[in-house]
Amino acid sequence: MAKIDYSLERYQRQKLATPNGEKSLLLHSCCAPCAGEIMEALAASKIETTIFFYNPNIHPQEEYLLRKEENIRFAQKLKMAFIDYDYDQDNWFERTKGQENEPERGARCSTCFDMRFEVTAQYAKDNGFSLISSTLGISRWKDIEQINACGARSAGNYAGINYWDFNWRKQGGSSRMLELSKRENFYQQEYCGCVYSLRDTNRWRISKGREKIERGVKFYQQAMLDIENQ
Numbered sequence: 001m002a003k004i005d006y007s008l009e010r011y012q013r014q015k016l017a018t019p020n021g022e023k024s025l026l027l028h029s030c031c032a033p034c035a036g037e038i039m040e041a042l043a044a045s046k047i048e049t050t051i052f053f054y055n056p057n058i059h060p061q062e063e064y065l066l067r068k069e070e071n072i073r074f075a076q077k078l079k080m081a082f083i084d085y086d087y088d089q090d091n092w093f094e095r096t097k098g099q100e101n102e103p104e105r106g107a108r109c110s111t112c113f114d115m116r117f118e119v120t121a122q123y124a125k126d127n128g129f130s131l132i133s134s135t136l137g138i139s140r141w142k143d144i145e146q147i148n149a150c151g152a153r154s155a156g157n158y159a160g161i162n163y164w165d166f167n168w169r170k171q172g173g174s175s176r177m178l179e180l181s182k183r184e185n186f187y188q189q190e191y192c193g194c195v196y197s198l199r200d201t202n203r204w205r206i207s208k209g210r211e212k213i214e215r216g217v218k219f220y221q222q223a224m225l226d227i228e229n230q
C-alpha cells in the first residue's frame with residue numbers, strides 16, 4: 001500500500017464533519033502553534049469556527065500577550081472570528097492553590113483545563129454555540145485523555161452543549177503543526193504556560209547544564225535554521 005504523504009504541501013485533507021452536523025464551533029485556543037494546523041483544517045472543511053482565547057494560566061503577562069497576538073495574527077489571516085476573553089489570573093492562582101508542586105499532567109493541570117473549559121462552555125451557552133473543542137490536545141506533551149475528560153465534564157454542565165474530542169494529532173496533524181508553525185514563523189514558547197511550569201522547566205534545564213529559558217526570543221523559523229546550522 002502506498003505510504004500517505006501527510007506533509008502540509010501534499011496532504012489531501014479529509015473533509016471534517018462535526019459530530020452532529022453542527023454548523024459552527026467554538027474552539028478554545030491555547031496558542032498559535034497548537035491552533036494553526038487545527039484552524040487551517042477547519043477552514044478547509046468550511047466549518048464556521050470562532051477562536052476563544054481564554055488562558056489566564058499564562059505567566060507573565062508579556063508572555064500571555066505575545067502568545068495571544070500570534071494567535072490573533074493567524075486568525076486574521078484566515079478571517080476567523082477571535083474572542084479575546086479575560087485574563088483573570090487571580091482566579092487561576094486561587095483555583096490552583098495547594099497544587100503548586102504538582103507535576104505536569106497532574107492535578108494542577110486538570111484544574112487548569114477545567115477552568116478554561118468551564119469558561120468556554122459558559123460562553124458557548126450564552127452565545128448560541130452547541131459545540132466546543134480545544135487545541136490543547138494536539139501537543140504530544142499533554143495527556144489527551146485528561147484533556148478530553150475535562151472538556152466533556154464542562155460541556156456536560158449544559159444541556160445542548162457538546163464537546164468534540166477529535167484527535168487532531170492523527171493523520172499527520174502533529175507534524176503539520178510543526179511545519180505550519182515554521183511556515184508562519186510563530187513564536188515558540190518553551191514552557192507550558194504557568195509560573196510553575198516555567199520554574200520546573202528551568203530547574204530541568206539547569207540540571208542538564210543548559211541555560212534558563214529566555215522568553216520572547218525564539219521563533220520557529222529561526223529555531224529550525226539554528227538546528228540546520230548545528
Ligand code: SF4
Pocket residue numbers: 057058104105108109110112113192193194195196197
Ligand atoms: S503546566 Fe500547563 S496545563 Fe499544567 S497547570 Fe501549568 S499551564 Fe496549566
